[in-house]
Amino acid sequence: MEAPANRWAARAATWLPALAALALALPFATRYGIFRDELYYLSCARRLAWGYVDHPPLVALLTAGWTRLFGDSLFALRLLPALATAATATLAGSIARGLGGGRFAALLTGLVTALAPVYLSLGSVLSMNAFDLLFWAAAFRLLVALAAGADDRLWLAFGAVCGLGLLNKASVLFLGFGVVAGIVLARRFDLARSRWFWAGGALAGAIFLPHLLWQRAHGWPTLEFMANARAEKNLDLAPLDFLREQALQTGPLAALLWVGGLAALLAARRLRVHRPLGFAYLAVLAVMLSTAAKPYYLAPAYTALWAAGAVMVDAWTARRRSPGFWRAAVLIPVVASGLALAPLARPILPVDRYVAYAAALGVAPGTDERHAVGRLPQFFADMQEWREMAAAVARAADRLAPAERARACVFGQNYGEAGAVEYFGRELGLPPALSAHNSWFLWGPGACTGEVLLVLGDDRARLEELFESVEPGATFDCRDCMPYEDDLPIWIARRPRKPLAALWPSIKHYI
Numbered sequence: 001m002e003a004p005a006n007r008w009a010a011r012a013a014t015w016l017p018a019l020a021a022l023a024l025a026l027p028f029a030t031r032y033g034i035f036r037d038e039l040y041y042l043s044c045a046r047r048l049a050w051g052y053v054d055h056p057p058l059v060a061l062l063t064a065g066w067t068r069l070f071g072d073s074l075f076a077l078r079l080l081p082a083l084a085t086a087a088t089a090t091l092a093g094s095i096a097r098g099l100g101g102g103r104f105a106a107l108l109t110g111l112v113t114a115l116a117p118v119y120l121s122l123g124s125v126l127s128m129n130a131f132d133l134l135f136w137a138a139a140f141r142l143l144v145a146l147a148a149g150a151d152d153r154l155w156l157a158f159g160a161v162c163g164l165g166l167l168n169k170a171s172v173l174f175l176g177f178g179v180v181a182g183i184v185l186a187r188r189f190d191l192a193r194s195r196w197f198w199a200g201g202a203l204a205g206a207i208f209l210p211h212l213l214w215q216r217a218h219g220w221p222t223l224e225f226m227a228n229a230r231a232e233k234n235l236d237l238a239p240l241d242f243l244r245e246q247a248l249q250t251g252p253l254a255a256l257l258w259v260g261g262l263a264a265l266l267a268a269r270r271l272r273v274h275r276p277l278g279f280a281y282l283a284v285l286a287v288m289l290s291t292a293a294k295p296y297y298l299a300p301a302y303t304a305l306w307a308a309g310a311v312m313v314d315a316w317t318a319r320r321r322s323p324g325f326w327r328a329a330v331l332i333p334v335v336a337s338g339l340a341l342a343p344l345a346r347p348i349l350p351v352d353r354y355v356a357y358a359a360a361l362g363v364a365p366g367t368d369e370r371h372a373v374g375r376l377p378q379f380f381a382d383m384q385e386w387r388e389m390a391a392a393v394a395r396a397a398d399r400l401a402p403a404e405r406a407r408a409c410v411f412g413q414n415y416g417e418a419g420a421v422e423y424f425g426r427e428l429g430l431p432p433a434l435s436a437h438n439s440w441f442l443w444g445p446g447a448c449t450g451e452v453l454l455v456l457g458d459d460r461a462r463l464e465e466l467f468e469s470v471e472p473g474a475t476f477d478c479r480d481c482m483p484y485e486d487d488l489p490i491w492i493a494r495r496p497r498k499p500l501a502a503l504w505p506s507i508k509h510y511i
Helices: 004-023 036-045 058-070 074-098 103-115 117-122 128-147 154-168 172-185 189-193 195-217 221-233 239-250 252-267 269-290 295-318 323-345 351-360 386-397 402-407 415-428 439-443 460-466 500-507
Strands: 408-412 433-435 452-456 467-476 488-496
Touching: 004 074, 004 103, 036 058, 036 415, 036 439, 058 074, 058 128, 058 154, 074 103, 074 117, 074 128, 074 295, 103 117, 103 252, 103 295, 103 323, 117 128, 117 239, 117 295, 117 323, 128 154, 128 172, 128 269, 128 295, 154 172, 154 195, 172 189, 172 269, 172 295, 189 195, 195 221, 239 252, 239 269, 239 295, 252 269, 252 295, 252 323, 269 295, 295 323, 323 351, 386 408, 386 415, 386 452, 386 467, 386 488, 402 408, 402 452, 408 415, 415 433, 415 439, 433 439, 452 467, 460 467, 460 488
Parallel strands: 408 433, 408 452
Antiparallel strands: 452 488, 467 488
């Protein structure tokens, strides 16, 4: 019978990382306001479909189900990604176990996963990225078992995970490519000879098929969106800059662990059967370097590398005279570093204190897009003052006569603006929202004729080409939102020169 102390140690290795992830999420879930993309996913959840211009359907379906059960308060929205992140940390520890590590390897892997800045960031808001981390971790756990000789029928489970992952985010295609490349480069052809390997791939494709059919029916909008984003929005990083971002986003000590883990997967005898994982990472990295991917797209790949690195650290400390001392010497800096970097990754500190803290560490506000930023990085700026924007729209709407207000609509230049009008519109009594940005374009003008349109942003001269009357209604000013949203005019446009439905195809904005 296992001693009680050992049972408690095993439980701590399993559950402590998940508890750490929740402890860094739930107390700060409402520190800043709702995030731009959260507004968008809420809008998508009200219009369920098999696809959207810039993402597959699963995040909208999960959001719809979750908000039906728990409401759409900010805490409720942030609880779901917090649970996904906690589950990812637990799975990461299980990957370490599958690679042959002990309790310490599982604990180290789980804590690094829970505290890595990019994971803290991606798990702090409701988005497909929090679930992407979870799907990759689950796929890695199954791949580790299969590489070690588990029942080949597990390929069906692998296919199901990848299929659901594809319905969440198409970047799981990178994972599938990486796994195939890893099997070939590691010469583990035995894994691909099983009919269950091909059955798993077919199952993933079958699960993803409804979204592909939706894409075909709508003219493949995601391909157009991706091309526009690469050409006009995403920063094009040089390979060395992309790699530097990997080290910064995972954290310095975690970067040492994943670099060591990658080396171990490629060269260590004890991890030889798992060599496909190491080659898979290199294959995915190569694809991302060649496609101008954002640096955080590679984030889900690190659970496997951290696990491999932790297994090697576990084995090394076990050979020391005082393994407990050496393990504490590893864990304490990892935890301290993670906690020190956490306020840079998720909204823990009030804005003014964050600005001072980042300045003290020499961290300048940044973005991975071609936008100017203010004193906050784009990630935090996109959580600022959406209700205040909606309130400015309400001030413009108050200038309308009752008959006009009954016919009015609000046009946002992007899905954040339209989503804010829709989300806060119930409270503020706003007219319906419209936008031509991404999936809002596909949803069309609906019953809105454009006879009276409140337009956020845009140029007055351009609007006067489209409407007979254009006058200022209000201005939205903000301190910490994205600069392009500051000093934002809200126009009252009346009597379109041609029907809004006829104008609609010319204003499509996929980016």
